[in-house]
Amino acid sequence: MSRAPLPTTLRGHERREAGRQYVDMKGAPLPNRVTVFERSTMKRLRNALARVLVKIPDSLFDKLLVFLPSSRRNAVMHKRARARFHWYVGEKVGGFMVETDPGPVGPDEIIMKTAVLNKAEAPRQLDPDIYFEKAYRQLLDWLQLLERHSFNLRTLGSVLELGCGSARLIRHFRCLQGVRLVGTDVIPESVAWCQQNIPGVEFYVNDLTPPLKFAADSCVDLVYAASVFTHIPMETRDLWIQEMYRILRPGGFLLCDVLGRYHQQRMLGKEDREQLRKQGHFTLTAKDPKASLSTQLIGSWDVFMTRAEVLKAFGSRFQVLDYIPSTLDLLVLQKPR
Ligand SMILES: C[S@@+](CC[C@H](N)C(=O)[O-])C[C@H]1O[C@@H](n2cnc3c(N)ncnc32)[C@H](O)[C@@H]1O
Numbered sequence: 323m324s325r326a327p328l329p330t331t332l333r334g335h336e337r338r339e340a341g342r343q344y345v346d347m348k349g350a351p352l353p354n355r356v357t358v359f360e361r362s363t364m365k366r367l368r369n370a371l372a373r374v375l376v377k378i379p380d381s382l383f384d385k386l387l388v389f390l391p392s393s394r395r396n397a398v399m400h401k402r403a404r405a406r407f408h409w410y411v412g413e414k415v416g417g418f419m420v421e422t423d424p425g426p427v428g429p430d431e432i433i434m435k436t437a438v439l440n441k442a443e444a445p446r447q448l449d450p451d452i453y454f455e456k457a458y459r460q461l462l463d464w465l466q467l468l469e470r471h472s473f474n475l476r477t478l479g480s481v482l483e484l485g486c487g488s489a490r491l492i493r494h495f496r497c498l499q500g501v502r503l504v505g506t507d508v509i510p511e512s513v514a515w516c517q518q519n520i521p522g523v524e525f526y527v528n529d530l531t532p533p534l535k536f537a538a539d540s541c542v543d544l545v546y547a548a549s550v551f552t553h554i555p556m557e558t559r560d561l562w563i564q565e566m567y568r569i570l571r572p573g574g575f576l577l578c579d580v581l582g583r584y585h586q587q588r589m590l591g592k593e594d595r596e597q598l599r600k601q602g603h604f605t606l607t608a609k610d611p612k613a614s615l616s617t618q619l620i621g622s623w624d625v626f627m628t629r630a631e632v633l634k635a636f637g638s639r640f641q642v643l644d645y646i647p648s649t650l651d652l653l654v655l656q657k658p659r
Contacts, residue, residue: 372405396451403458410462411497414475422496425520427453428488432512435620436487437549444615457490460548464577467654471643473544473575482506482542482569484534484562485550489516489523496522504542506534509620531558532565542569546577549650552585553622556603559635567639570657576640581626582651589614590626602631 375398378386383402387395404424412419427450428436437447446452465475478501483492486505495503503523507513508530516525526536545566554562566576586595589612590604598604606613606624617624627635629645632653636642640655 372401372409375402376405376409378402396449396455400451400455400458403455403462407458407462407494408497410465411475414465414469415498418476418499419497420499422494422522424454425489425493428490428512429515432488432509432515435509435616436512437490437616453490457494461491461494464546467644467646467652468544468575468577471575471654471656478543480504480542481544481546482534482537484528484545484547484566485553486516486525487512489520489525491546491548492523493520504537506536532561534565534569537569539568540571540574543571543574544577545570545574547579548577549579551578552581552625552650553617554625555605555623556625559625560638563636563639567657572657572659574657576655576657577652578636578655579650579652580632581624582629582647584647584649584651585624586626589624598626598628602634603627 375383387398390398408419427433430448433448433453434444465473469475475498478498480502481492481495482504483489484506486492486507487509489505492503492505495501504526505513505516505520505523506526506528507516508528510527513525513527516523524536526534528534547566551559551562566578570576581589586598589606590598591612594604594606594612604626606617606626608618608621608623613624616622632651633642633645636653636655639657641658642653643656644652644654646652646654
């Protein structure tokens with residue numbers, strides 16, 4: 323289709339919009355100036371909506387959600403989480419922030435292998451709005467938490483995600499200009515998909531046992547492992563803690579989570595919990611029907627530890643800055659300077 327000549331007074335983004343031929347509801351071409359006006363008005367309205375969404379307190383937002391049709395709720399929650407994340411990052415780093423396309427949702431097979439506790443929750447985890455909403459919310463929570471421990475987003479130079487799955491989280495760090503981003507996982511298909519679909523991040527396959535061959539000593543500012551130490555067997559747990567310590571620079575941060583009381587109550591029987599209490603740890607293998615669906619699908623492990631065991635294991639190398647009980651208990655760790 324031939325395009326109408328561009329008016330010369332338009333700025334860059336308006337030219338790009340005007341370069342497309344928009345049509346009205348009957349299919350007749352619209353003049354470019356009208357298109358530009360409509361598009362920029364829509365953009366302003368969208369920005370205004372995002373600003374309102376960011377400002378509404380959680381308690382009020384939850385109440386307002388009830389008035390939306392259920393089919394729209396996840397999309398609005400996604401929009402709000404995205405707006406809040408970008409607003410926070412923008413406030414912190416100002417001109418170091420760059421607009422990025424979040425990219426595609428991970429394919430169903432990878433999400434099933436990396437995020438699903440049981441069949442009943444599969445449809446929820448596969449919903450694209452939930453996939454993105456959870457990621458933005460999780461990252462915002464983490465950044466706000468790290469900030470309380472003198473972490474500075476403006477001086478962040480490198481981030482590594484151990485067990486990156488479908489790059490659900492690491493992709494969003496691309497909104498920070500000039501930060502080296504690395505994702506690594508033991509599942510080659512996940513890594514291949516990420517390499518093909520998420521530009522701006524280096525992805526590697528790693529072995530079940532360290533080292534991370536591509537990472538030098540003391541080279542990373544921030545490492546995180548979201549729901550990964552929950553699947554690392556006891557035989558290699560301390561090796562991985564030591565590996566995280568090796569690659570972090572002194573003063574660098576490690577965020578990771580473990581299966582705490584919430585999952586112990588949900589997934590383990592009384593006798594299992596008794597053994598956990600006695601040993602300090604308890605493992606469900608992939609063959610165990612109580613194991614999570616993801617663990618069964620990839621032949622992994624669900625590893626439970628007591629609070630004392632967690633503090634002993636991670637505290638042997640790191641300064642434990644915080645240990646927050648939640649659906650997954652979150653550890654905020656720092657490599658001593
Ligand atoms: C529950 S999934 C979480 C994926 C991703 N972190 C997220 O939050 O979407 C756990 C991931 O850790 C990976 N994983 C397990 N053990 C690992 C190890 N030793 N090294 C690297 N990745 C590992 C699995 O392959 C899987 O992709």
